[in-house]
Amino acid sequence: MSSNKCKKCGLTNFAYDDACRRCDTLLLPKPKPKAKTPRRFSFGSLLIIAFAAGFAFYLYQSMQKSADDVYADELKRIEEQKKDKTAGLSRSEYEKQRTGTYFEAVKSSNSLSAHNEHIAETQKAMEAATNAQQGKQ
Numbered sequence: 349m350s351s352n353k354c355k356k357c358g359l360t361n362f363a364y365d366d367a368c369r370r371c372d373t374l375l376l377p378k379p380k381p382k383a384k385t386p387r388r389f390s391f392g393s394l395l396i397i398a399f400a401a402g403f404a405f406y407l408y409q410s411m412q413k414s415a416d417d418v419y420a421d422e423l424k425r426i427e428e429q430k431k432d433k434t435a436g437l438s439r440s441e442y443e444k445q446r447t448g449t450y451f452e453a454v455k456s457s458n459s460l461s462a463h464n465e466h467i468a469e470t471q472k473a474m475e476a477a478t479n480a481q482q483g484k485q
């Protein structure tokens with residue numbers, strides 16, 4: 349602070365004063381704030397870079413974390429699904445159950461059941477024909 353004291357009149361001026369407020373003499377310790385300014389700037393930019401890097405790292409981590417969460421949730425969901433549908437079932441039994449429900453759905457379809465009836469009738473007719481042929485022999 350003594351550097352801002354006017355050498356001519358002895359008045360202590362503010363740090364940002366270029367010249368003495370009383371006698372207008374240029375205050376000599378000018379290079380000091382000039383030297384400080386780039387240092388302060390570089391420090392500020394360093395802070396900004398550090399902050400940006402920290403923020404980027406935080407973003408990356410939160411993204412990574414959320415991705416992990418999604419993966420964990422998916423695993424959990426699959427695990428719960430397995431528990432629900434295949435509790436105490438082996439893989440083949442589970443497949444059978446699935447195929448069973450599939451055929452159950454197909455059977456409930458009207459057009460398909462009609463088609464199946466037609467096939468059954470054809471089979472009966474063919475069996476009758478075969479029986480008749482066998483009866484001839």
Ligand SMILES: [Zn+2]
Nearest residue numbers: 354357368371
């Ligand atoms: Zn002065």
